[in-house]
Amino acid sequence: MKAGRQSWKFNDVYLLETATAVGPLESQGPLKDDFDVMFDEPYCGQKSWEQAESQLMRSAITKVIEKAKIQENEISVAFAGDLVNQIVPTHYTFRETNIPFFGIYGACSTSMESLMLSALMVDSDNAKIALAATSSHNSSAERQYRNPTEYGGPKPETAQYTVTGSGVALVSHKKTKIRIESATAGIIVDAAQNNPNDMGAAMxxxxAHTIKQHFVDLGVDPSYYDLILTGDLASCGSPIVVDILRQEGYDISEQHNDCGxxxxxxxxxxxxxxxxCGCCAVVTYGHIKKLLEQQRLKRVLVVATGALLNPLIVQQKETIPCIAHAVALCSAD
Incomplete structure (x- = not known):
């Protein structure tokens, strides 16, 4: 059901199951116990970074089907994407399936974009089970947006480290411990930032725009959520979103954290x-899902952020347009 200008409320739409696959650095991080598949080397047994990224998504899809105890042909539709030109890691993953497929691109916002579209398809009874998938790989992203890791170029402290990982979710009407309550689609916001090594500030x-619109559309305030989780702002962008919303009359400082x-x-x-793309996906579908199932969190607003740039447009001295998509998850028990 449409709610306000940019949001929807969902009726009995649930996370059927999720799965994550990550690389070696993520496997050594603080959330290592919340991931399903962990690779101990960055090539993931493949011959290139792009093939490694496909392997991450392939592993997560295989795992989520196994965990949900379903067959691939029970999945009605998939929405998936990544950061590489023409989202080829995703295309090369899904060429091995028979799942009806939509390739999407929202940069790092793709995780919640794909989950929102999956929820809309299930809510409207146009899909029995929908699959949302995203992936990223540090080395494929570095080659895509900056310099290959072999180049060894220095970076400022404002730069971020692309997560090597893939997160996949299945969405259906079948009741589980986690309900997808609502979602808010973002609009493109250009804050006139042009530094590709400080995307947190750009996003x-x-x-902030999407979070505020979500509050307005749904008639809630920050206290409605136990956690308001942004996707990819990291330590540089996180205080900025808190400050912007405080100026707009919303104090999220007690609820806010960031996947990065x-x-x-x-x-x-x-x-x-x-x-x-993998950052918000693996944190949400691994760590946050676990906390919701354990009822250590009751309501979470996940806001995935994306910087819609490429190297060519940066070289042309353009600014960086950005977007954020939000999905609200709640404990169903």
């Missing part, structure tokens, strides 16, 4: 924190 205004700050330890070599 924070888009996150949670996925790695401060002593890991990750600059200001994590980012990438």
């Amino acid at each position: 924070a205004p888009a996150a 700050k949670l996925v790695f330890s401060p002593d890991q070599p990750v600059f200001s924190g994590g980012s990438g």
Whole structure:
């Protein structure tokens, strides 16, 4: 059911199951006990970084089907994407399936974009089971947006470290411990930032806009949620979104955290924190799902943020447009 300008409320839509696959650095981080598949080397047994990223998504999809105890042909539709040109790791993963497929791109917001679209399909009874999947790989992303890791170029502390991982969710009407309560689609916000090594600052205004619109559309305030979790702002962007919303009359300081700050330890070599399509996905579908199932959290608003840039447009001295999509999850018990 449409709610306000940019949001929807869902009727009996649930997370059927989730699965995550991560690389070696993520496997050594503070959330290592919450991931399903962990690779101990970055190639994940493949010959290239892009093939490794496909292996991450392939592993997560295989695992989620196994955990849900369903067959692949029971999945009605899939929404999936990544950060590489023409989302080829995703395409090369799904060429091995027979699942009706929509490839999507929202940069690092793709995790909640795919989950929102899956929930809309199930809520409207146009899908029995929908699959949402995203992935990223540090080395494929570095080659895509900056310099290959072999180049060894220095980075400022405002830079972020792309998560090597994939998160997959299945959505259906079947009641489970986690209900998808609502979602808010973002609009593109350009804060006139042009530094690709400080994307947290670029994305924070888009996150703030979506969070505020969610409150307005749903008629709630920050206290409604135990946790308001942004996707990829890390340590540089997180205080900015809190400050912007405080100026708008919403104090989220007690509820806010960020996936880019949670996925790695401060002593890991990750600059200001994590980012990438896989960042919000593995934290939400691993760590947050576990907390909701244990009822240590009752309501969580997950706001995945994306910087919609590429190297060519940055070289043309353009600013970085950004977007954020939000999905509200709640404990069903």
